Amino acid sequence: MGKLVLENMAFYAYHGHFAEEQRIGGRFRVDMDIETDFSKAAATDDLNDAVDYSRIYELVKAEMEIPSKLLEHLARRIADTTCSFSEKITRVTVTVSKLNPAIGGNMESFKVIYSR
Numbered sequence: 001m002g003k004l005v006l007e008n009m010a011f012y013a014y015h016g017h018f019a020e021e022q023r024i025g026g027r028f029r030v031d032m033d034i035e036t037d038f039s040k041a042a043a044t045d046d047l048n049d050a051v052d053y054s055r056i057y058e059l060v061k062a063e064m065e066i067p068s069k070l071l072e073h074l075a076r077r078i079a080d081t082t083c084s085f086s087e088k089i090t091r092v093t094v095t096v097s098k099l100n101p102a103i104g105g106n107m108e109s110f111k112v113i114y115s116r
Helices: 019-024 039-044 053-064 071-085
Strands: 002-013 026-036 089-099 109-115
Touching: 002 053, 026 053, 026 071, 053 071, 071 089, 071 109
Parallel strands: none
Antiparallel strands: 002 026, 026 089, 089 109
16 A cells, blocks of 8 residues: 655635635645555556556646535545546545635634545
8 A cells, every 4th residue: 555645736716605705716725645555556667557646636626626615515526536536546635725714814724634
């Protein structure tokens, strides 16, 4: 077993409960831990035997373009799409962070973590 880690994928998107968030948008960060058996890829040095992280990035990007009211919903969608992408993936943990959330105070980020 092994783990693929995608860190600090940055997006500008339109997620949030409030109309202003959906209209104006904001900055988000997505991190992922993907558990997989990459022993074959490690032995063959062939991308066809691995989980292609550039394709995972494209899946995340596509999900980020679909507005959600809740980050919990968005994180679950990203996890579901990622797990469906390859049978080589045995577990995925998705962290979605909303940077500088509009809460009327000072907060660097709000994040949700979802595992499947």
